[in-house]
Amino acid sequence: MNERPDPREYLRDGPDLTGAELDRRLTETWRDAPGFIGWLCSVDHKSIGRRYLVTAIVFLSLGGILAALMRLQLSGPNHHVLSPDRYNQIFTMHGTTMMFLFAVPVMDAMAIYLVPLMIGTRNIGFPRLNAFSYWMYVAGGALLWVAFVVNVGPDAGWFSYVPLSGPQYSPGKRVDVWAQMVTFTEIAALSVAVSMTATILKQRAPGMTLARTPLFVWAMLVVSLMVIFSMPAVALASSMLMSDRLVGTHFFNTYEYGDALLWQHLFWFFGHPEVYIIFLPATGFVSEIVGAFSGRQTFGHTAIVLALSATGLLAFGLWVHHMFATGLPRMGYAFYTSASMAVAVPAGIQIFCWIATIWSGRPRFEVPLLWVVGFIVTFVIGGLTGVMLASVPLDLQVHDTYFVVAHFHYVLIGGAVFPLLGAITYWFPKMTGRMMSESIGRWQFWLSFVSFQVAFFPMHILGIEGMPRRVYTYPASMGWGTLNLLSSLGAVLFAVSVVVFVINMIVSLRSGARAPANPWNAPGLEWATSSPPEPYNFAHIPVVRDSTPLWSPELTFARGLRVEDRELVMTTVLEAKPDLREPSAQPTIWPLVAAAATTVVFIATMFTPWALAIGALPVAVALTAWFWPKDRGPEGEPVID
Amino acid sequence: MRRLLPLGALVLLAGCAGIQSSNGRDGTHGALIGGLFDKFLWTTVVVYLFVMVLLALAIVHGRDNRRGNAGLQGEPPVEAEHGWRSGLTAFAGATTLILAVLAIATWFTDRSLARASANPALEVEVTGNQWWWDVRYKDPVSSYIVHTANELHLPAGRTTRITLKSVDVIHSLWIPNLAGKQDLIPGRKTALELHPLHTGRFRAQCAEFCGMQHAHMALDVSVDDPQAFSTWYAAGLKNPPIPTGGQALAGYLLFQTLQCSSCHNVSGTPASGQIAPDLTHVASRRTIASGTLPANHDGFAAWVQDPQQAKPGNHMPKVPLSPAELAAVTAYLETLR
Numbered sequence: 001m002n003e004r005p006d007p008r009e010y011l012r013d014g015p016d017l018t019g020a021e022l023d024r025r026l027t028e029t030w031r032d033a034p035g036f037i038g039w040l041c042s043v044d045h046k047s048i049g050r051r052y053l054v055t056a057i058v059f060l061s062l063g064g065i066l067a068a069l070m071r072l073q074l075s076g077p078n079h080h081v082l083s084p085d086r087y088n089q090i091f092t093m094h095g096t097t098m099m100f101l102f103a104v105p106v107m108d109a110m111a112i113y114l115v116p117l118m119i120g121t122r123n124i125g126f127p128r129l130n131a132f133s134y135w136m137y138v139a140g141g142a143l144l145w146v147a148f149v150v151n152v153g154p155d156a157g158w159f160s161y162v163p164l165s166g167p168q169y170s171p172g173k174r175v176d177v178w179a180q181m182v183t184f185t186e187i188a189a190l191s192v193a194v195s196m197t198a199t200i201l202k203q204r205a206p207g208m209t210l211a212r213t214p215l216f217v218w219a220m221l222v223v224s225l226m227v228i229f230s231m232p233a234v235a236l237a238s239s240m241l242m243s244d245r246l247v248g249t250h251f252f253n254t255y256e257y258g259d260a261l262l263w264q265h266l267f268w269f270f271g272h273p274e275v276y277i278i279f280l281p282a283t284g285f286v287s288e289i290v291g292a293f294s295g296r297q298t299f300g301h302t303a304i305v306l307a308l309s310a311t312g313l314l315a316f317g318l319w320v321h322h323m324f325a326t327g328l329p330r331m332g333y334a335f336y337t338s339a340s341m342a343v344a345v346p347a348g349i350q351i352f353c354w355i356a357t358i359w360s361g362r363p364r365f366e367v368p369l370l371w372v373v374g375f376i377v378t379f380v381i382g383g384l385t386g387v388m389l390a391s392v393p394l395d396l397q398v399h400d401t402y403f404v405v406a407h408f409h410y411v412l413i414g415g416a417v418f419p420l421l422g423a424i425t426y427w428f429p430k431m432t433g434r435m436m437s438e439s440i441g442r443w444q445f446w447l448s449f450v451s452f453q454v455a456f457f458p459m460h461i462l463g464i465e466g467m468p469r470r471v472y473t474y475p476a477s478m479g480w481g482t483l484n485l486l487s488s489l490g491a492v493l494f495a496v497s498v499v500v501f502v503i504n505m506i507v508s509l510r511s512g513a514r515a516p517a518n519p520w521n522a523p524g525l526e527w528a529t530s531s532p533p534e535p536y537n538f539a540h541i542p543v544v545r546d547s548t549p550l551w552s553p554e555l556t557f558a559r560g561l562r563v564e565d566r567e568l569v570m571t572t573v574l575e576a577k578p579d580l581r582e583p584s585a586q587p588t589i590w591p592l593v594a595a596a597a598t599t600v601v602f603i604a605t606m607f608t609p610w611a612l613a614i615g616a617l618p619v620a621v622a623l624t625a626w627f628w629p630k631d632r633g634p635e636g637e638p639v640i641d
Numbered sequence: 642m643r644r645l646l647p648l649g650a651l652v653l654l655a656g657c658a659g660i661q662s663s664n665g666r667d668g669t670h671g672a673l674i675g676g677l678f679d680k681f682l683w684t685t686v687v688v689y690l691f692v693m694v695l696l697a698l699a700i701v702h703g704r705d706n707r708r709g710n711a712g713l714q715g716e717p718p719v720e721a722e723h724g725w726r727s728g729l730t731a732f733a734g735a736t737t738l739i740l741a742v743l744a745i746a747t748w749f750t751d752r753s754l755a756r757a758s759a760n761p762a763l764e765v766e767v768t769g770n771q772w773w774w775d776v777r778y779k780d781p782v783s784s785y786i787v788h789t790a791n792e793l794h795l796p797a798g799r800t801t802r803i804t805l806k807s808v809d810v811i812h813s814l815w816i817p818n819l820a821g822k823q824d825l826i827p828g829r830k831t832a833l834e835l836h837p838l839h840t841g842r843f844r845a846q847c848a849e850f851c852g853m854q855h856a857h858m859a860l861d862v863s864v865d866d867p868q869a870f871s872t873w874y875a876a877g878l879k880n881p882p883i884p885t886g887g888q889a890l891a892g893y894l895l896f897q898t899l900q901c902s903s904c905h906n907v908s909g910t911p912a913s914g915q916i917a918p919d920l921t922h923v924a925s926r927r928t929i930a931s932g933t934l935p936a937n938h939d940g941f942a943a944w945v946q947d948p949q950q951a952k953p954g955n956h957m958p959k960v961p962l963s964p965a966e967l968a969a970v971t972a973y974l975e976t977l978r
Contacts, residue, residue, distance in 0.1 A: 083953065084853050084854060084856065084953055084954055085853060085953075085954065088852075088853060088855075156850075157850050161810075161811055161849075161850070163809070163810050163811070163827060164810040164811065164850070164851060164852055169771075169809060169810050169852060254827045254828025254829075255828070258828075259828065260811060260826055260827055260828055260829070261826065261829070294703065295712075295714055295715075296712070296713045296714050296715060296716075296717060297715065297716045297717065299722065299725055300725075300726075300729055303729060325813055325821070325822050325823055325824045325848075325849075326824045326826060326831070327823060327824060327826070327829070327831035327832070330751065330755070333751075334748065334751075337744060337747055338744055341740045341743065341744055342740065344736060344740055345733060345736050345737055345740065348732065348733065348736040349729065349732070349733050349736075351692065352695075352728070352729050352732045352733070353729065355692075355695050355696055355699045356699070356725045356728065356729070358696075358699040358700060358703045359698065359699035359702045359703055360702075360703075360706070360712055360713045360717075360722075360725065361703060361706065361712050361713055361714070362703065362706045362707040362710070362711075362712050362714065363700070363703035363704070363706075363707065364707070365700075373696070373700070376692075376696055377693065377696070380689055380692050380693075381689065384685035384688060384689055385685075387681070387685065387740065387743065388678075388681050388682075388685065391677065391681065391743065391744075391747040391750075392747065392751060393673070393674045393677055393747065393750050393751060393754060393821060394674060394677060394678055394681060394747075395821075396674070396820075396821025396822055396823075397663040397671075397674055397678070397817060397821045397822070398663065399821075399822060399848070400813065400815075400822070400848045400849060400850075401848070464662070464663050464664055465658070465659060465661075465662045465663075465664065466659065466661035466662045466663065466817045466844075466846070468815070468846055468847070468848045469848075469850070470850040470855060471846075471855060471856035472855075472856045473856050474856065475932075478659065478661060478844075479659055523715075546716055547716055548715055548716050551715045551716070
């Protein structure tokens, strides 16, 4: 055994080593290898986060094209733009793409990029797992879309209710594609959730106690724990479905004492928390933007944290409100009605806190804050229709009608996409070093806001007037034509507005104004480093003394991390006292190889169960290489202070 | 404010609801739910306006702060926010209170719905199929059972209990003018009670996605006065006469000898298939193929000529017929009154 060198012999950032020389050495240690192979091997949270974001926006565009096709078909009665078979594939693909391939991953994308910067660390925890999650996500999305292009797109709805999705009523491979895509995205989301939880709990900068942790980071902590508890339910359900379809088990076959409702319980036990997994990060964006643009710490930090946690807990107690029409016992329903209504309390608390922040601060109504105002105006409608849906008798009328379609688009677009567009505008300079165009941004905000209302408000009325969801056409005599036409016009304009946003991103990336480190005069640590940040994020790890470190007169830094090895500071969970120095993983190709091997297994299992046994071998090889202790590297050592 | 206009329109629409509208309120259940809907609608409108006023005031006040360099900056001291914290507590308390009131109103409506469902005078069994409704009026004496498809006749002012079953996938029966929806789940029995307040013709539609032709799975609902209902019921127990000559007889013979009779039932004839809609009185209905085409000469002709034209993917195969054969079968179907 080699003698361990004296810890003092390592080169460290510190009193003597600062400035350009430190930057050069840290860049050498933390940057990705050059070239395409280096790109494939990257474990830098910023690279992975950017890729996630670009990929999610690609899926948003694809899902949006499907939405436009549906609106074209429904713009009048008895249209023949799409055949029923194609329409059913398209609405299934739209829901599946938007939920699994856009909404959840785009929130992960923002978190992967921002959380390590916001908490003042150099990389995400488990960076290789994080890289692996991206490749799994891409593989799942590619599987779904390639299948759709060759007419094997799933057609049983994004919820795939059995027995319709079972072997008897959905022969062929369409539903298998759906079930395996779910498996891919589950693994991706779980990998991110685990990395995120560890990062947030152990890597916060010294002094960033839980009470001082930014609200977006808090939201991601709650969301990550929700993912860890909810995803296994859908993993179980989709495995059971695959098993029914592939090897003839009877979990859901009612003629062999299986049960059709079991699927719905498992699916919605995941599916309802899923909505908050999308919505809570968006509230985190809003809390960050409101504070930064009002020039004051967001009012009610503790109240918002409690509201986030309460939402996360309640989310697991209201899945049955998707099943009010299935004839479960009525007394049981009362519990789910109460739980579903109760979730409006934490939502209301957050809205009050944001309004109070604007009221008592000095708000600058730049584009990100405009999106927040648009979000409140829109989301509250979705929240209130949600209260209606919680009431069993009302739900029995409007369940599975266009009223519900209106409700969840108000919640998901108004409640999550509006804040997301604000958040992208807000953090774009940090990610790219350039500002997005303010004038296009304002113009596009108004176009989006108005066209959204035109597209989705009429759907409330359509639902009350009896139009069910998931119909590929409707008779002229029903009188739904005018409102549908209006909705389709709004949808086209809304699609245009999203295209304008993406164009604004691309043009600004090339020729936007250069952004300084902190262009908005925001208080968070992510603005303490250059725009875009260097590979190592921070030359010295910041030390936090309050919730708004960049508004303090002076930002202090800790020194003493190794410069020639990838090293992080671990802090204690509650108080964020320096605890350990911990090595951070080097770039490697093995997460990609492991993801490729897993992809082969998952796709092959759609055809033969033997793939599980045979395909496990390459996966095992890839994982062994991934975890092979080639170089002992720096070891964790107690902090010397 | 733009959003208020549609809200107003929504209220106006209540006065001119269609044949498939939850604003119809033509049954006791539908009316009870409608009443609850109004309470929720007005409560939420008031709450929404209140939040919007708060937001507008916040924007105005914030702008003033900015101009006058007033307001709070950075991390405000605890004392400075005392009023806001009280406001938050009041807001959360008021939210909880309003929600509690709405939950209690829900509970009372639920009890009323249960009372309106008690002591049914009539029992019907509706079975969901991809993509049509099988309807069977229950009676202890089997010769008093009326069997039909895609139509539901109900007596006004009486409670009917509908037992719901499915032979394939999950469907959902929704007659919005009369009541809320109820799923039909294979392997389970569910029930839906209806108490129509007056006569009328309504339309129901499957509300749970059930495959390719989910969009064409309607049920024609007639609420008759009890006298007319009895007349209809009595007619439903009789077998239609077998044609004695002409095109109709030729059509009858084709119907019995081609594939038709292996799936469809026409009582009083050898055709006794049980896997497709009962056609005994098909010409007395208003629509065929679950509301897809009218039940008249043109509708029958178009459907029999190519069932995949109007409702692609449905389970009835195209039976190749010469024009003369098609005319004969159509003529026969028209006699099934």
